[in-house]
Amino acid sequence: xxxxxxxxxxxxxxxxxxxxxxxxxxxxxxxxxxxxxxxxxxxxxxxxxxxxxxxxxxxxxxxxxxxxxxxxxxxxxxxxxxxxxxxxxxxxxxxxxxxxxxxxxxxxxxxxxxxxxxxxxxxx
Numbered sequence: 115x116x117x118x119x120x121x122x123x124x125x126x127x128x129x130x131x132x133x134x135x136x137x138x139x140x141x142x143x144x145x146x147x148x149x150x151x152x153x154x155x156x157x158x159x160x161x162x163x164x165x166x167x168x169x170x171x172x173x174x175x176x177x178x179x180x181x182x183x184x185x186x187x188x189x190x191x192x193x194x195x196x197x198x199x200x201x202x203x204x205x206x207x208x209x210x211x212x213x214x215x216x217x218x219x220x221x222x223x224x225x226x227x228x229x230x231x232x233x234x235x236x237x238x
Contacts, residue, residue, distance in 0.1 A: 117190035117234055118181050120227035123219060124203045125151065125180065129171035130216035131206065144210055147202045154198060159187045172217040193235060200231040 115123075128148035155164035162183045166176050189195055203224055206213050211221035 115223075115226055115230055117196060117230060118184050120203070120230045121184060121189065121195070121199050122177050122181050123214070123217070123223060123227050124199045124206070125167050126171045126177060126217040127206050127210075127213040127219070127224065128202055129167040131210050131213035132168070133171070133216075144202070144205050144213075147198070147205055151195070151198045151202055154195060158192070158195075159183075159189065162187060162189075190234070196231050196235055200228060200235065203228045203231070 125148070128144055128151075131144050132148060152164040155162050163180065166180050167173075170176055184190075207221060207224040207228065211224060214221055214224050
């Protein structure tokens, strides 16, 4: 797994978590953090389809498109985005690790993604 994979995993799992029925969805930290990440992408990287996983978050085809777009803009060097992604992953891991199974991954994959981003950020 690399930074692009970690970002894609975070966005997939968060999109899946967002799809769950919850009358308080607008106040859930995972939804807010995911929305902030998507907003950041829209502002700084308008060529990245930040909402591609909102429908079909487990779609390998959609994840592949997102990964290619993220690679094209060199997003793995953007520490602000990596920090936001790490925050989202940590929240999902602690409060909604089942979101990973919704996209055919495991909580261990969430942990691995956090480690990858932590290493990239130098332990920040």
